[in-house]
Amino acid sequence: MGRGPAGWRARFYSGAVATHPDNLRARLEDRADLLEATRLRYVALRGMLDAFFWKDRVRAHFELLREVAQVQPEVDATLAALQRRATAESWPRDAAPMKLMAEVTRLRDAVHQVARKRLPEAERSSSLGEMLLRLEEVVLEAGPLLGRRTWARAIELLPRNLPELRAACAAAEVFERVFKRPTQPGALPFNEAEADELRRALPLAESALGALWARLEHFDTSGRVKDFLSRRASRTPLHAPRSGPELVLHAAFWHGVARARLRALLEERLAPVLPLETEVPALLPWIAAREAASGGEAKLSAGEVFDEGRAGLFELAAELASLSHERPTGAWSEEAAWTRLWSAAQRARDEGGTDVERLRDALRLFVILRGTEQTPARLFSPSRASPRASEEPGRDVRDMKDLPALVQAARHAATRQG
DSSP, rough: OOSGGGGGSSGGTTTTTOHHHHHHHHHHHHHHHHHHHHHHHHHHHHHHHSSSSSHHHHTTHHHHHHHHHHHHHHHHHHHHHHHHHHHHTTTTSHHHHHHHHHHHHHHHHHHHHHHHHSSGGGOOSSSSSHHHHHHHHHHHTTTTOOOOOOOHHHHHHHHHHHHOHHHHHOOOOOHHHHHHSSSOSSOEEEEEEEHHHHHHHHHHHHHHHHHHHHHHHHHOOOOOHHHHHHHHHSOOSOOOOHHHHHHHHHHHHHHHHHHHHHHHHHHHHHTTTTOOOOHHHHHHHHHHHHHHHHHHHOOOOOSSOOOOHHHHHHHHHHHHHHHHSSSOOHHHHHHHHHHHHHHHHHHHTTTOOOOHHHHHHHHHHHOTTTTTSOOGGOOOOGGGGGGGHHHHSSOTTTOOOOOHHHHHHHHHHHHHHH
């Protein structure tokens, strides 16, 4: 009969107890597991902080320090709730739950006292969790011992249970699953459900990795650790990551792969419009839905990332890229394609900037080339067009600014070519 949940049996029951021990165990088993794990952590942590070379001991066990700090609010709430219930139900003092609570409370106070002793008076706090996180900073700011190698320092600075590291790894799992598998040339490497996962994973990875690099800059003033890891971030991982630095390198590699692959596929489908990094996640579900529809009927809705005109610009670029690569077949398909192109031009009519200028040039080139089926207009420039080609459409489109008017000219040129 120990301190764990197995010790909460009927032998502790008396007539003064309002709840039968079997029911008590069923209701409190999860909390008892939490307190038992906390008791073991407190014992180890008190020994670390009480040692003469306590900073060296903490350096070797940063993950334990963070585990205790992260779970401390839940432990405090659990102790308070169980104490209220014990008072209300008159639990006997020799019951296993009471003994466990008493020991955890005693150890918590001991850890709190030694943690206060290790911190300057101005940085002491009433919260044990806050003091433990500050102790981590104190040890890291003290720097490594003489002769400590770069990789060992990286392990100190990047414990595996950092919240930012967990977030980066969760995003990297999505990137690796989507982009590691082989795909057909020109095919989209993800479906609609995976596109939504990528939409959430991209900003998560960006912010998490940014926080991890900033952590290295803050604590490693020499910059050696960050430079060491940065040079290795583009290397393909050869084995499953285990330590904190390996997890960072793994996440950084797959984040880089995801960005490069997504940039390439968006360039292929949206040229000459170049989406910003912040716009890429919001475009992915639409790209996937558009290709799943096989007719381009999916509409890009405006939102927080881009407005109505910008959304129309992306739609116009996607329709023009599709039309430049492969003209639709059949009267209905061709009519639907030009209708979508016209509607997108109407949405983007009032847009300005370099993306609009590049899109106007692409429409002008489409007109100059008269919708040539086998040659994408984006591969040409006006200087390469023959003089005769620019005269035949009947209107000079070189000075035309209005996007819907350019779409009409492109349709007329493609129809004449057909």
